[in-house]
Amino acid sequence: MTxxxxLFLELPFELRRMIWKExxxxxxxxxxxxxxxxxEKSRCRGTRWSSRQSWRPPIITRVCRESRAVAHETGRVLFYGDDPNVPDYIDSVWSDATTDIVAQYWCPGLESVMFWPHDEPDTYLFHYAPRYRGTLIAEARLSRALRSPTPSADWxxxxxxxxxxxxxxxxxMIHLTRKELLLSGLFGRLGEEFIQLVDPTDVSRLKKFHNLALTSSQQLPETLEFFEQLHTSTSQYKIHNWARETLIRWIYQEWLQAKQTSFVGxxxxxxxxxGPxxxxxxxxxxxxxxxxxxxxxSMWFHLSDTMHFLYDEKHPWVKEKLAKAPRFLPRIMIRPCIKRCWFPPRRLGVGGREDIIA
Ligand SMILES: [Zn+2]
Known part of the structure; x- marks a missing residue:
């Protein structure tokens, strides 16, 4: 029995406010x-679902006036039409600069391989990035910018x-029921932190997600394969050398820029x-x-190439560039999906045609 x-209403307001905040x-x-x-490789449809769930206002905005007011101390709903900084494919979105990490998965060059009828995605990223708690981009973008053999505009x-x-x-994607999502405790206190960013060196947290995948609904093979390949030497090498490799390539891009001006100054x-x-x-x-x-x-050709390259950390120019370099933090994104994506797409023959309805 629940x-x-x-006695909640008997508590002092400050205590109630702290509880709502929690x-x-x-x-x-x-x-x-x-x-x-x-x-777009996965047949899972849960990425769209989890993004849309994340755009909704938190649950406590729908409990009572007091809880709603507490949520609105730092958050608000942004509406497309009222706010030019909301992309046209979002009707409305809950936004809280104190908690939100602004994510964008775009990579320059994609416009040539996919239809993109919307505005330049970077407009939104760079509007929110300085104001919000954090920013997230796809590794494909960073990697492409850093592996350019000539000075890169995106860099x-x-x-x-x-x-x-x-x-x-x-x-x-971890497939599970709503109840499993909530009870796991891995997606926020009230199960509404639908997009988790996990430090790839946080073995114990990754293990919890792996266990959840093993004990929840049926998973797509790619989910289990992901957790299994995490322990391979290739994955471990990539995880543990990622920051070093990124910094070396960053300094190399700075070096390419300096070379253009003949290293003046x-x-x-x-x-x-x-070295090498x-x-x-x-x-x-x-x-x-x-x-x-x-x-x-080659400085830009292959993952392992940078392991032998070495810059002098004590060189004044290197020191200056390292101090100015953005701090990039690798993360594994884990999302729940309550759909039964493991069922193969259902096909119906209609007048000789096959229409995918699933
Ligand atoms: Zn799914």
Whole structure:
């Protein structure tokens, strides 16, 4: 039988307010675009569902006037039409700058491979980014900007960010019932933090999500494969070297920019790169003024290439660029899905045609 706490109204207002505050989501991802527009490989339809759930006002806005007022101390509903900073594909969205991480999955160049009838997605990202608790972009975007062999325009765009979460993979979808979602405790106190960003080195938290996937409804094979491959040496290498690799590529982009102006004003540019220390496959030593000519590894070609490259952290120019570089934090995105996506799409023959209705 449900227990009812009848004395709640007798509590002092400040205590009631603290309780209402505790009921608010602690961290939310505010999708300024649907990830399914970019990540389209999965047959799961839950990314759209979880984004739309996240756009709804928190549950306590619908309990009573007092709870609603507490939620509105920091949050509000933004309406498309009233607010030019709401994308045209969102009718309305709950927004709280104290808890929200503004997410955008766009990658420049996608417009050439998919139809995009809307405004420039970066307009929204850079409107909210300085005001909100955090920002999130897809790794595909960062990786593309950092692997450019010539100075990258998008790298200059990303350098406006101060710190930024980076979504490493396609969202990992866990299929479960609403009850399992709530009881798991992994999606917020009231089960309304539908988009979770997990530090890939947080083994114990990832284990909890893995266990949830194993003990909940039937999963799509890709979900279980994701958790199983997390323990492989390739995944572990990527996770543990991600930050170092990102910084090396970041400094290399800075170096490309400096090269365009012949390193003017930079003392001893030949001392920026310390290695690789061993000669290349052609027996020629590494040339710190032309790192791209090193014949064993290419600065932009392959994941493992950067493990031998090394910049001098004590070089004044490197120090300055490291201090200015945005802080990128890798995250694995995990979302719940209450749909039964493991059923194969149902097909109906209509007049010789097959229409997918699922
Ligand atoms: Zn699904």
């Amino acid at each position: 227990e009812v706490f009848h 009921c608010l989501p602690k961290s939310r991802v505010f999708d300024t675009m649907l990830p399914c527009l970019v990540y 200059s765009t990303l350098s406006q960010l101060q710190h930024c979460y980076v979504c490493l993979e396609n969202p990992v 930079i003392p001893h540019p030949e001392r920026i790169w310390l 220390r061993s000669p290349g496959v052609d027996e020629k030593p590494f040339n710190p003024m032309a790192p791209e000519t090193y014949s064993k590894y």
